[in-house]
Amino acid sequence: MNILIVGSGVVGLSTALDLALSGERVTVVTRNYEEGASWVAGGMLAPLSEELEGDLLDLSVDSLNLYGDFIGRVEEVSGIKVFFEREGILRLGVEEEELGEVYRRAERYREMGFKVEKLGPSEIRAEEPYLSEKIEGGVLYGDEGNVDAEKLMDALLIAMNQLGVRIVVDDVVEVEKRDRRVESVKGLKDVYRADFYVFATGSWSRATLNLPVFPVKGQILKVKGPEPRKVCYSRISYIIPKEGYVLLGATSEDAGFDTRNTLEGVGSLIDGAVKVMPSLKEAELLDIKVGFRPGTPDGKPIFDAGDNYLVLVGHYRNGILWAPVSSRIALDLIQKGVRSRYLDSFSPSRFEG
Numbered sequence: 293m294n295i296l297i298v299g300s301g302v303v304g305l306s307t308a309l310d311l312a313l314s315g316e317r318v319t320v321v322t323r324n325y326e327e328g329a330s331w332v333a334g335g336m337l338a339p340l341s342e343e344l345e346g347d348l349l350d351l352s353v354d355s356l357n358l359y360g361d362f363i364g365r366v367e368e369v370s371g372i373k374v375f376f377e378r379e380g381i382l383r384l385g386v387e388e389e390e391l392g393e394v395y396r397r398a399e400r401y402r403e404m405g406f407k408v409e410k411l412g413p414s415e416i417r418a419e420e421p422y423l424s425e426k427i428e429g430g431v432l433y434g435d436e437g438n439v440d441a442e443k444l445m446d447a448l449l450i451a452m453n454q455l456g457v458r459i460v461v462d463d464v465v466e467v468e469k470r471d472r473r474v475e476s477v478k479g480l481k482d483v484y485r486a487d488f489y490v491f492a493t494g495s496w497s498r499a500t501l502n503l504p505v506f507p508v509k510g511q512i513l514k515v516k517g518p519e520p521r522k523v524c525y526s527r528i529s530y531i532i533p534k535e536g537y538v539l540l541g542a543t544s545e546d547a548g549f550d551t552r553n554t555l556e557g558v559g560s561l562i563d564g565a566v567k568v569m570p571s572l573k574e575a576e577l578l579d580i581k582v583g584f585r586p587g588t589p590d591g592k593p594i595f596d597a598g599d600n601y602l603v604l605v606g607h608y609r610n611g612i613l614w615a616p617v618s619s620r621i622a623l624d625l626i627q628k629g630v631r632s633r634y635l636d637s638f639s640p641s642r643f644e645g
């Protein structure tokens with residue numbers, strides 16, 4: 293089958309990888325393969341630290357379970373090592389009130405069967421010696437993980453080349469549809485036709501698909517300095533060690549597609565990180581990045597399947613985490629004709645009326 297994927301973020305490329313590996317002929321059309329949120333993401337695989345519940349938690353757990361094999365496929369096809377670990381994330385309570393909430397929520401997750409370790413002041417510093425003396429405790433969520441999103445995107449792009457997936461740079465301006473069928477996709481340079489279409493256009497999905505998706509701007513710092521052993525997640529800062537550098541994230545701003553790095557944003561990131569880990573004051577600033585989380589009115593993704601198309605957008609704060617399960621939804625539908633239950637949970641019909 294000829295499959296056209298619009299969008300080359302983590303959702304589009306993961307789907308392209310798996311479809312190409314299953315023998316489909318895949319073309320990716322993208323306006324700009326570096327503008328996606330996927331290139332700047334923190335790469336935390338953190339559904340419990342993110343306090344997800346219900347269908348969002350189920351989606352996350354399914355995706356976490358697929359992650360190891362997904363990274364294996366990416367590495368095997370691309371020949372590139374992608375930093376990925378499942379050593380757990382430290383969910384800190386920076387203020388007393390936050391700590392109480394962290395413990396209460398963790399208890400609920402423990403009852404659901406997740407790996408939860410409650411840590412007091414001395415235990416948390418044994419886990420992470422660089423933490424500020426002021427931090428009284430937190431929780432180790434042992435199921436959570438961390439992936440280098442930038443490396444993953446580099447490797448996915450190389451994998452496209454290895455698999456013969458064509459990447460066409462074009463701006464899709466119209467999707468011609470009749471009822472539940474896509475007839476063609478019009479770009480500024482060409483018109484594209486395929487047997488099946490996948491739309492993975494992230495924050496830009498309102499313009500192309502008329503769906504209620506909007507950009508949530510995030511600034512994030514890349515630094516070199518004291519490297520914590522584990523991801524340290526709190527309300528005021530995310531400190532995310534990778535191989536050879538650390539990410540300090542992330543702002544969350546309602547600022548449209550404003551690509552500027554602002555002093556206010558950068559200042560708040562430094563303040564938050566240094567409060568949690570004072571020795572980061574000495575860190576060298578390597579880069580300041582900005583990206584747009586694909587937000588939706590209820591913070592949940594939007595999945596929709598027509599006769600010959602699939603929409604996978606609105607991955608908001610967790611698109612790196614949800615990439616493998618998004619790709620699985622596509623594969624099951626296209627190759628086996630099996631409709632994932634998540635197509636009902638996250639249907640755009642919830643916004644109608």
Ligand SMILES: Cc1cc2nc3c(=O)[nH]c(=O)nc-3n(C[C@H](O)[C@H](O)[C@H](O)COP(=O)(O)OP(=O)(O)OC[C@H]3O[C@@H](n4cnc5c(N)ncnc54)[C@H](O)[C@@H]3O)c2cc1C
Binds near residue numbers: 301304326496608
């Ligand atoms: C600062 C920050 C930190 C984050 N941290 C995490 C984290 O720790 N963990 C996590 O899981 N997630 C995180 N996220 C969220 C995650 O990055 C996103 O949910 C995910 O990257 C979305 O992927 P995507 O493929 O849907 O979209 P994108 O990566 O945004 O890609 C969309 C693609 O579609 C293309 N496109 C759009 N419109 C058109 C068009 N009309 N024609 C052609 N091409 C088009 C764009 O050019 C782009 O290539 C973070 C995001 C930000 C900004």
